[in-house]
Amino acid sequence: MSQNPPKFAKPPRWASTLLRWWADPNTAEEVEGDLLEMFAYWQQTAGSKRAKWRYALSVLKLLRPFTRKKKSYDYPKTYLFSHIMIQNYFKIALRNILKHKGYAAINIGGLSVGMAVAMLIGLWVYDEVSFDKYHKNHDRIVQLFQFVTFEVEKSTYDVMPIPLAGELRTKYPDFKSVVMSKRLSQVLAAGDNKFAKTGSSVEPDFLEMMSVNMLAGTRNGLDDANAILLSESLAKALFGDADPLNQLVKIDNKVNVKVTGVYEDFPNNSTFKETLYITPWELLLNNDPYAKSIENDWDSNSYQIYAQLKDGADPEQVSAKIREIRTKMDDPPRYKPEFFLHPMNKWHLYGDFKNGVNTGGLIQFVWLFGIIGVFVLLLACINFMNLSTARSEKRAKEVGIRKAIGSLRGQLISQFFSESLLVVLFAFVLSVFLAAAALPFFNEVAQKQMSILWLNPYFWLLGLGFSLVTGIIAGSYPAIYLSSFQPLKVLKGRFSAGRFAAIPRKVLVVMQFTVSVTLIIGTIIIFRQIQFAKNRPVGYSKNGLIEVKMNTPELLQHYEALRLDLLNTGAVKEMAQSSGVITTQDGGTTDISWEGKSPDTQPLVMHNSVTHDYGKTIGWQILQGRDFSRTFSTDSSAMILNESAAKLMNLKKPLDSFVRASGRQYKIIGVVKDMIKENPFSPVSPSFFVVNYRNISVINIRLTPDISASEAIGKVESVFKKYNPGSPFTYSFADEEYSKKFGTEERIGKLASFFAILAIFISCLGLFGLASFVAEQRTKEIGIRKVLGASVANLWGMLSKDFVLLVIISCLVSIPISWYVMSDWLKNYKYHTEISWWIFALTGLGALGITLLTVSYQAIKAALLDPVKSLRSE
Amino acid sequence: MKRTFLGEFEEVILLTVAILGEEAYAVTVTQELEQKTGRVVGFSSVHTTLQRLEEKHYLSSSMGGATAERGGRRKRFFTVTALGRKALMEVKQVREELWNALPPQTLQLMGI
Structure with missing residues (x-):
């Protein structure tokens, strides 16, 4: 055993290297030596080839994950998850929270608002996705x-x-x-x-x-x-x-x-x-x-x-x-x-078709709000991370001392994790209550009847799981970064995080503000679009126009008598009847032809039956020709077109031309301005109006503006009771019905603005915390500057500059993003507003203003500090 | 201390260490084992078993002096502790008790 190994054969070098790198360091020396001896022995007993093979095999078996770890008895063993230490972590965490109440409030508050929003959106998405699942056969x-x-x-x-x-x-x-x-x-x-x-x-x-x-x-x-x-x-x-x-x-x-x-x-x-x-x-x-x-x-x-x-x-x-x-x-x-x-x-979710293809539908909103929810949550998490990393640098000394008295890195890591988990847990509990409190309001805006799924185990599982992930992600930076400090450097007092330590924080702030500013720009554009469509001329007068559906036979026969009685009340200026309410367009016909119509196309022209007084009642605007009139008995076969229909027919002289519709010949006596009966965001369909006292189902009533609506309605109701005692008097105001057409858009607008405000609130909360942290960190510097003659304005500028720069960058990033997304959205509407530059400018300025306000409070507070006090303790 | 538990391989190794006395380290134990029992023993399993026995306090180890023949690397020598000796004794005793309990006709059948 003590012979020298023959020179011609050596154990495979890769195996030796592997052994050197990966063997258990506590036994590496003797194992390497032993194996060399064994190699020589194997060479003698089994030959070089076998010896190499056995050597390599032994090395592989002795590498670290497979082999037993030799326990070192040089130091007492510390357990990573000892019960007492974990208790201690939570105690320290609680003390930390109580000591810095402001930070804790910002941290927990911001995070719980973000989580509550995510919860609400999650409930909404759940509600949308579970639509129609009540029906057992929904799959079939x-x-x-x-x-x-x-x-x-x-x-x-x-x-x-x-x-x-x-x-x-x-x-x-x-x-x-x-x-x-x-x-x-x-x-x-x-x-x-x-x-x-x-x-x-x-x-x-x-x-x-x-x-x-x-x-x-x-x-x-x-x-x-x-x-x-x-x-x-x-x-x-x-x-x-x-x-x-x-x-x-x-x-x-x-x-x-x-x-x-x-x-x-x-x-x-x-x-x-x-x-x-x-x-x-x-x-x-x-x-x-x-x-x-x-x-x-x-x-x-x-x-x-x-x-x-x-x-x-x-x-x-x-x-x-x-x-x-x-x-x-x-x-x-x-x-x-x-x-x-x-x-x-x-x-429910895929209800839209365009030209024979399903183009989605509500699913787009599910995605939209899902993404917004994720972003709001992300903002809150970023806050949490930024604040805890910023704060944790203050705790470098604590880390140093803990390490000096024997903390292992693993222990520090679990300490920081337990701290962030505790905070997240507080935030989660708070967010459940916040969500429950905000739910009625949210239900009203979203037109839903959702409730918190108190008894649903998945809800809790998801919530807690998410909290855990947030806690771990947010806690990971301080846990891993801080625990890597060398106690010597930290305790010497010359600890500084370095020039680049703040960069990830800055990137996160830019991200936050990019999201917030994008949301705000989006919201402004949505509201501009709604306003744009609302300002579109409707072509008739909506105010003081009520409509009553004739759903019982009693109302059908007495047109003239009813009209006279209504006019006699003094509350009604004019009354007419029509085939449908003014705010919807019922049916149309393709069985229509006119002089010069190309035989290849079969355009759909909307059909409206009205009585003689219709025009006066709704207040349409005649562009050419005249309204229906009782003085012309021929008006029973007269037709009035709207502008779009006149354009479609492209007649040289529309008046007195003839149109065949549904097998009857009509003479055009007038053209009226387009009236928006359908979607206010799309062009008006070509339509025509003819006099027909049988094909009617709605009574249109123009109230006199002189008396109040409620009084007028009372008078109208008494007339209806006389003619139709068997049914309740139900009516609707045309202007109310019309504004319902904006329901979807307004709902999106409201929800989006709600989220945008929350996003900017959360971002500012984070900024506020960061600013106060920076101001605190630079107390001494500010003191010295003041001693040397810096003015408050100087210091304010110095402290605000950094943050303002970040916000400017995020505005620059968000403008192209929001322009791209919103111009895409606007393309869905035939009639849409333009995205003008002032929206971006205004939003940018607004964001800057809010940032300055947030930061200034801290900056001025720091700048006003008495240098004597801030420099005294050295 | 509760009843000792020794695996078969552990027992053999512990015995071998006792046989080798002063000279017991992983290499000698492996070779001795191969020569005595005639079976090819993996070095890595000998190494891990030695460690396990040390953890169980049946063996104690100490590093020897620097050696020339293996690149100056030291050897880890093992000696059987008192506990180890006791464990061996107990195992032997259990075996003997079991042998003694064998009915004579069975012994005859086995050709002893």
Whole structure:
């Protein structure tokens, strides 16, 4: 064993190197020596090749992760996770929090606001994503849609011809059930209780398909034609605490039906949330002559069709099968309907179609707010990190002393982690309460009825998991960086973090302000866009215009008498009737032609039936020609176009030209200014107006401006009570209805501004903390400068300069980002505002102003300090 | 101290260290083991077992002086501690008790 190894063979060098690097340092020396000896021995007993092989194998087995660690007994062992030390960490953490109450408040407050916002957004996203999940078969339910080509573009409609349902039922085995449905808005009366409510007329299979939860009665309740199912809330409203079963309800003062069941109200996040009652489809067929007349008509599209697919049937494939049902028949219509299925899981979030392609829908907002939530949370985390790193440099001495008396690095790391975890935990608890407190307000803005999921384990798991991650991320910098200090340097008192230590902090501040400024610019542009559309001339006079839907037959017959009575009240200036309310555009026709129309196109022109007094009532503006008038008996075949229609027809002399619409000849007597009846962000569709006293469903009333609206309404109501005693008097103001068109945009605007304000608040909170930290750090420097003659203004400038520079950088970064994003958003609107430079300038100046305000407080406070005091202790 | 527990390999190594006396270090133990038992023993397992035995306080170790033949690297010599001797004795005793408890006919069957 003591012979020298033969010179010609040496153990593989890589193995020796590996051993030197990775073997347990406590035993490295003897192991290296032993192995050399063993190599020589193996060479003798087994030959060089085997010896090398065994040597390498032994080395590999002795490398650190595989081999046992030789415990060193030179020092007493310290345990990383000793119970007492952990207790001590929390004690120190609590003391630290209590000692620096201001910082702790900023830290915990900022973080909890950010977490609360994230929680609210999370709840909102959860609510949106869980839409329609109430219906058990949501995976298999589809609604029938059709693409229709009028001109070039494909439009999308959810109304279907009635015979399609039968066709699907009999010829396509992929469907488990198919039901017709019509949305209703009727007056229900039981005894003295009368309500105008919304509901649905459906075929009986609907109940099974949508898993309607019957509280009384059974799902067979629709088998009888004269039956009605009430939702729980409506049953309560109609019958109070009495048993509603088998009671009679009168619909629209016409038909008596028997209550055969009560079902649980559909939840708020269901497409059918407004279906407060359900009547049988047969009832509709029996009482609605129009529905009966089109029962076998393939080209009248009026009602919805829902279907449930069999297990394993793919909506896409079935769509492909049914696409050409109509176009393959004889005499296909010229608008080329293409049927397809829209699965229930996509109804709510992917409801938009453009030219035959699904373009998303609400899902965009889910993403938008999800991203905003993540950013707000990120801002709060950045604050937390910045403040704790800034603060932690003050604790360098503590680290030095701890190390000097024997702390291991691992212990310091767990100390800092436990501190940040504690703070995050406080913030989490606070944020749950904040979120609960803000929820009512948030619900109102977002038009939801959400509640904190107190009992949902996932909510808590997610919240706590997130807190843990935040705590670890935020605590990681101080934990890892501070614990690496060398006690000698730190305790010598010459500790400085170095020139570049503040750079990550600065980068984070820039990031924060970039996000905040981008959000603010976005919000301003959203509001500008809403304002822009609101300022668009509507083409009629909205104020003092009320509209009453004629949903009972009593109102239909007495046009003249009603009009006279209303005018005689003195509260009404003018009254007319029309086929639809002024704020929506109902139907149109493609069966229209005029002189010089090219035969290739089939434009859709909107159809409006009105009475003679319509123009005067709504106050439209006639550009050419004249209004309808009773003095011309020929006006029964006269037509008034709007500007867009006149432009579409491109007639040389529109007046007195003839137009054929739906098989009748009309003479154009006037052109009116475009009236915004549909989306205020898109161009006005070409439309025409004709006099027709039968095809009407709405009474338009212009109130006199001389008396107050409430008084006038009272007078109008008394007239209506006389003519229509069976129904409640329900009316709507045109201007209110019109402003509802901005609902989505205003909601986004409000939410975005809410988040933008919070973002800037959180960022400023962080800045405030940082500024006070910097001011504190430079107390001595400021003292010396003051002694040497610096003025307060000088010092203020010096302290603010750094932060102002950061904010300027972030403005420069955020301007192109926000310009890019917002110009993309504006492209969604045909009518949109321009992004002008002053928005950026204003936002930038605003951000600078806020920054200066935040920083100045600390800067001036520091600059006003008495140098004697700040320099005394040296 | 509770009943000692020694694995078979541990027992063999502990015995070998006792046999080698002053000269016991990882290399000699490995070679001795190979020669006595005829089985090829991995060096790394000998090394780890020695360490484990030291942790269990059956062995104690001390570094020897610098040596010329292995690049000046010192050797770690092992000696059996009192506890180790006691453990060996106990193992031997258990074995003997078990042998003694064997019924004579079985012994005969085994050809002893």
